Structure formats: C-alpha cells, structure tokens
Amino acid sequence: MMSKERTFVMVKPDGVQRGLIGEIIGRFEDRGLKLVGGKFMQIDRDLAEEHYGEHEDKPFFDDLVEFITAGPVMAMVWEGQDATQQVRTMMGETDPAESAPGTIRGDFGLDLGRNVIHGSDTEPGSNGREIELFFDDEELLDYERIDEAWLYED
Template structure:
C-alpha cells in the first residue's frame, strides 16, 4: 500500500459565495481522497497573517489578508497516497488562466485574485503539516477507514 499523508485545502471566500463547496468536495472524494477534517469558519487577521507569512514582504500581502478575511471559508484536511501532490495537480496553477481544463481553477476560476481554492504546496516540504496545525487541533481530525480503500490502493 502507498504511503498516505494528509494535506490542507481551503475553499476561499469567493468559492464559498459562489456555492462551490459541494463541487470541490465531490472532486476530491471522486478521486479517492478521504476527508478527515472540515470546518466552516471566518479567518481573523492574525491567522491570515500567519497563514500567508511567507508573503509578508510582498506588495500583494495586504490584499491577500483582506480577501481571505472578507467572508467565510471552508477549511479541510484530506488524506490519501501522496495527497499533497495529488491535490495540487487537481487544483491547477495559481492563475486560473494558466490552469488546464479539468482542474478546479481551470474549470471554476477566472481571476488570479479570486482563484476559488487554496491547497498546501507540494514543493514546500512540511507546508501541509504547518497549515493543518494552523487551522485544526488534533482532536478535530478523524481517523477511519473508507469502505472503498481496498479498491483504491494496492
């Protein structure tokens, strides 16, 4: 069986306002990933600044913080084999215009600043664990076996 990992995903305020939570959850479930944590929430400024901390010195930082705190988000933790890389391939490029059809941003996004979804970066080792720890306490994550796991993994 392949090594499983957990990764962080968030439907951003534009995705929530457009009613895309169900569509996005369905795509990950259809792929075979397992939802182990989820919460509908508003992000406060402190959490937003910590979450986007690596961009603090960039000119777009303030806009990121203002946008992510502008409305509710749906934060999730997904589990599966190579989950962070799998999720990022499903999400597409940061700019929806550069995302191929079939990806979440390629199908559902139009604008770089309103790109529907955030997912941990598979090219930044540990970002998935750091982001999960920012948004979830251990007791909010559920361990369980999906009935179809035998059909998903060798």
C-alpha cells in the same frame, strides 16, 4: 509505492460565495481522497497573517489578507496516497488563465486574485504547518473508508 499523507485545502471566500464547496468536495471524494477534517469558518486577521506569513514582504500581502478575511471559508484536511500532489494537480495553476480545463481553477477560476481554492504546497513541512494553524488534533479523524481496498494496492 506513494506515501499516504494528509494535506490542507481551503475553499476561499469567492468559492464559498459561488456555492462551490459541494462541487469541490465531490471532486476530491471522487478521486478517492478521504476527508478527515472540515471546518466552515471566518478567518480573523491574525490567522490570515500567520497563514500567509511567507508573503509578508511582498506587495500583494495586504490584499491576500483582506481577501481571505472578507468572507467565510471551508477549511479541510484530506488524506490519501500522495495527497498533496494529487490536490495540487486537481487544483490547477495558481493563475486560472494558465490552468487546464478539468482542474478546479481551470473550470471555476477567472482571476488570479479570485482563484477559488488554496492547497498546501509540496515544500516539506507545509502540510503540517497549515493543518496545525486551522485544526486541533482532536478535530481530525482516523477511519477507514469502505472503498480503500479498491483504491490502493498493498
């Protein structure tokens, strides 16, 4: 049985500007994932640099920070069995040109630097680190969806 977990997802400024927040939320809800936290926000430079800290020594770091701070984002926490891998699969490859049709990036992304969405990777601890950067504990809700009994076997 897969483990129930929480994962961080962010609709990036290009996705917000293109009006894709509702479409993306709908896809995750249709999949059976549960939204347990959401925040429409403007990321400041300090948060952006901390969020993308693992890329600090790479030549594209400044471009990442400039882009993610250029407009509002929709930060979210989703919960479900094997949520991180489900989200990664639904997002598609980082480069939209390599993403399959039916994935979020395959359907909406056109450029590597404008790929609509971010999700935590599968590295241990990545989810927790990103969730803690964007959300306080009291901003995340525990509740049961009425369809959970129909989504998962015991």
